[in-house]
Amino acid sequence: MTGPDDELLPDGVPAFGDPAYDDLRTDLAGLRATDPMPADVAARLDAVIADLSGSAAPVAASAAPVPDDQPEPAPVVPLRKRSRVGPRLLVAAAAVVVVGAGGIGLAQVVRDGSDDLKTSADSAATGATAPGAAVDSDSAAESPELDEGTPAAAARVIVLTTAGFDAEVRTLLATAVAPTASEQLPEAQDGLTRSASPLPTPGPADLEEQRNALKDLDSALLSQYATTKRADCAPVVKGATTVPVVLDGRPAVLAVFEAADGTVRVEARDCTGSVVLVSTDIPD
Amino acid sequence: MTVPLQELDDPALLEAHRAGDTEAFAVLFTRHRDRLWAVALRTTGSPEDAADALQEALISAYRRADSFRGDALVTTWLHRIVVNACLDRLRRNKVRAAQPLPDDLDEYAARGAVVTGPADDDQDPEAAAIRSDRRRTILAALDRLPPEQKAALVLVDMEGYPVDEAARILGCPSGTVKSRCARGRHRLAALLAETGITGTGSGAAASEKSDPLMRPSREEKRAMPGGGVQR
Numbered sequence: 387m388t389g390p391d392d393e394l395l396p397d398g399v400p401a402f403g404d405p406a407y408d409d410l411r412t413d414l415a416g417l418r419a420t421d422p423m424p425a426d427v428a429a430r431l432d433a434v435i436a437d438l439s440g441s442a443a444p445v446a447a448s449a450a451p452v453p454d455d456q457p458e459p460a461p462v463v464p465l466r467k468r469s470r471v472g473p474r475l476l477v478a479a480a481a482v483v484v485v486g487a488g489g490i491g492l493a494q495v496v497r498d499g500s501d502d503l504k505t506s507a508d509s510a511a512t513g514a515t516a517p518g519a520a521v522d523s524d525s526a527a528e529s530p531e532l533d534e535g536t537p538a539a540a541a542r543v544i545v546l547t548t549a550g551f552d553a554e555v556r557t558l559l560a561t562a563v564a565p566t567a568s569e570q571l572p573e574a575q576d577g578l579t580r581s582a583s584p585l586p587t588p589g590p591a592d593l594e595e596q597r598n599a600l601k602d603l604d605s606a607l608l609s610q611y612a613t614t615k616r617a618d619c620a621p622v623v624k625g626a627t628t629v630p631v632v633l634d635g636r637p638a639v640l641a642v643f644e645a646a647d648g649t650v651r652v653e654a655r656d657c658t659g660s661v662v663l664v665s666t667d668i669p670d
Numbered sequence: 671m672t673v674p675l676q677e678l679d680d681p682a683l684l685e686a687h688r689a690g691d692t693e694a695f696a697v698l699f700t701r702h703r704d705r706l707w708a709v710a711l712r713t714t715g716s717p718e719d720a721a722d723a724l725q726e727a728l729i730s731a732y733r734r735a736d737s738f739r740g741d742a743l744v745t746t747w748l749h750r751i752v753v754n755a756c757l758d759r760l761r762r763n764k765v766r767a768a769q770p771l772p773d774d775l776d777e778y779a780a781r782g783a784v785v786t787g788p789a790d791d792d793q794d795p796e797a798a799a800i801r802s803d804r805r806r807t808i809l810a811a812l813d814r815l816p817p818e819q820k821a822a823l824v825l826v827d828m829e830g831y832p833v834d835e836a837a838r839i840l841g842c843p844s845g846t847v848k849s850r851c852a853r854g855r856h857r858l859a860a861l862l863a864e865t866g867i868t869g870t871g872s873g874a875a876a877s878e879k880s881d882p883l884m885r886p887s888r889e890e891k892r893a894m895p896g897g898g899v900q901r
Binding site: 400 | 692693695703706707711720721724728732733804805809812827828829830833848851853855856858859862
């Protein structure tokens, strides 16, 4: 029953279409993996894409086409040695955290659109980003102090408060991990695109409220951050992954320490890196 | 008026990525990541290896977008890069004397009956335990196959890809895919027979010592360092 295009099989080996192994094929079909990609893996890969997008190696200017079946040289990004929490924070750095009287609202600025918001967010890191540039790769290259060189993070501002630090950090991390693919896709609304955080599970009305909150975000606070050169608040914290933030209206840095037992300590430090302003411990 | 990225089809997303859109590739990858994950998970046999292989593939695809010639579906191209990354990883990890069981066995066990028995067996702890054990055994046996045979079985028998599509993903002729599947099934059945699992086909009685399929095929020898010896 060997088909004409079957390669020669040893004697006794049923051909591809032979029903002898139908039961086995049924068994194998039943083992198909049906669960979606785990959230931690998705977040990790999202962070990798953010890295790649930020580095903006001009793909169009890459070398001559490589045949599809040629293995690519070893990638430059470390694999399992890579921090599992650091990328989450860096992904979370793409989120703008709005702390208001009504609690914490989260919105992720995905693409350019609303000039006021985009300008405030982007200029926070780039100084003067031309409208339309969601993530400026050149400015990214000017931000080497970011621990993992994630320019996507450089283009956003994380706003935290001392009073709500613990909850805000947890929400930030959850936001970085939990959204599904579809939730992360941008939705155009008056030029402003965003996806809602799964925490605290806002409905349509909440989304609108968040949107308004974003528009009303204290521009002075962001301007303050924007006028502070990143290099002025990029301390090296030994053993930690660091992310620039605004804490209580002042530039600060978030330092993430991962212990061997999986516990993660997150500290907000001042721009010298020596003064811990507020901290919290969270499970990995 | 700009069309939202998520409304673009795969080729358009890839083209946008080539043109410098920093988010197009993320949308493209997100669109297909669950299926890519499934293939990577079953091909590597462990979530950690699958994640690492996917990361390698992701970087490779991102940087090699210009190498896509448009003579296949974008998804085929993505799968091909992922499977190649998985096979590379398997080859690097090979020569594992004692093959560990896949890490996501508990996940399989919790997923309910697929392999054997009627659905109402879910209520029977003993039946559930048997099913779980059977899944565990099959996956462990699958991990003992040569990577190329394993990849062919994952694509064709597990994930249900047509042979021609699997051939494009694996970068080989359809006949080779069929051959790999046939050899893989036969070898798998022999391994399962050793563990006492029966009912998997006529080749289940084949033993590893006597079965020529337990030796590398010509193509597998060619893939080995040094090229092996042609039979």
